[in-house]
Amino acid sequence: MSKFDEIRYFHDHEVNEALGSIARDPMMKALMNFTFPGVDEQVWLEQFKEVHSISDFQHHFVAHTIRQILAKSSEGLTTSGFDQLDKNTPYLFISNHRDIVLDTSLLNLVLLESGHIMTASAIGDNLVKRNFLNVLAKLNRNFLVQRGLSLRERLKSSQTMSEYIDQQLHHENRSVWIAQREGRTKNGNDATQQGVLKMLAMASGNQSLTDYFKTLKIVPISISYEYDPTDSLKMPQLLAQHREEEYIKGKNEDFMTMLSGILGQKKRIHIHAGDVIDKELDDIAANIDNKNKQLQAIAQVIDDSIIQNYKLWPTKYIAYDLIHNTDTYASHYTEQEKQLFIRRLEMRISSSDAISKEYFLTMYANPLINKRKLEEN
Structure with missing residues (x-):
């Protein structure tokens, strides 16, 4: 027993067995279907048998998952x-x-x-x-x-x-x-x-x-x-x-x-x-x-x-201007970006919930506010 056993990640010699223990879990199936759409389950189950280190798993599977997440839910x-x-x-x-x-x-x-x-x-x-x-x-x-x-x-x-x-x-x-x-x-x-x-x-x-x-x-x-x-x-x-x-x-x-x-x-x-x-x-x-x-x-x-x-993405400047009811940072975003952000706010926060709206906007604006403070000092 190592004193780190309660917190440590797997040693490489444990990886194959650990991966095998969750290979048929429904959540693994969902994850692999997301990562490799259209690929038959048997294909990746067989590939799992060849994984004998964390590096193998990260290179051949995890990196593909993260790239798919970026492709489907981000603009890069x-x-x-x-x-x-x-x-x-x-x-x-x-x-x-x-x-x-x-x-x-x-x-x-x-x-x-x-x-x-x-x-x-x-x-x-x-x-x-x-x-x-x-x-x-x-x-x-x-x-x-x-x-x-x-x-x-x-x-x-x-x-x-x-x-x-x-x-x-x-x-x-x-x-x-x-x-x-x-x-x-x-x-x-x-x-x-x-x-x-x-x-x-x-x-x-x-x-x-x-x-x-x-x-x-x-x-x-x-x-x-x-x-x-x-x-x-x-x-x-x-x-x-x-x-x-x-x-x-x-x-x-x-x-x-x-x-x-x-x-x-x-x-x-x-x-x-x-x-x-x-x-x-x-x-x-x-x-x-x-x-x-x-x-x-x-x-x-x-x-x-x-x-x-x-x-500082345009959303930070838009949020600042919306909080202060100003166009101080209008040069940092387009009207379309502003309208998209306002639509996001309206879809996520009830128009009658003024406190949540303020917190929502402040959360986006604070990195800009903090950078300004830092540059002023």
Whole structure:
């Protein structure tokens, strides 16, 4: 038994048996019919028998699924910054988080197609309660973030995860993807939780915080969807916060959100890989002694990179102008784009629900507002 067994993804020698265990699941059939329309079930069942590693599975099946998702639910994926990364170096990608499945899946497709090291990716265990999803996640090199623990258990779990991420980066030569915060950003304000950085620092041993973080080779990732396919699904939680009520998820809510994220219309998507955080860590070490303040400063560096490099699609400018009843940014969108966005708003939010409408528009506008603030400072 390894101390990582509760959270780790499959070893390659386990892959064939694990894939076989879900091969005839109705959800696998639906997934393969989506990925390879018109191909007889027996064909891919036979091909599954030849899969003996995660790399095999990702190259021959998962990459095709993601390309189909892009073809059917987007107007294309563009990227920037990846040409600045070394193809043989493992990085810790700390990303803003908008979609449960796609954020990391799209990044890995980019890494695969550009010849970079693909990631081990963190996923909340609450999202993979069904056996099919649990096995599929581990076949995709996802490791589990344990949720709903007591304070004492959470501390132990964070220590284990920190050591696992360290092992992936420093011993397995494997890049790692982790979201900048627990859960997706619902309001468009991308902010790194210090708790995530504290967890990463747990494996630092005797090294100083900044020296250890230099070894992680942190790359901030900015992912931007023109349309958020789960935009209206985020409203109930924002309304509960507005009313200062506890929000309780519905039984299948996470699963339905995953499906909506995958199949819903996204229009254009852009992913930017920021510069490796390195020199900034030297500056922080030289000017700040307090560890908590160092963590705060590192979080700010990550946030600034994500916000600065976030692609502002026309929807962000349209939402800003609609909130403020102005045409300040009219040069950034066409009348047709504006009318399409208004139609989306009207179809998703009741005209009598002024609060939800405001939250909906603010969610789209906040990346623009945050970038403006950053540029003004």
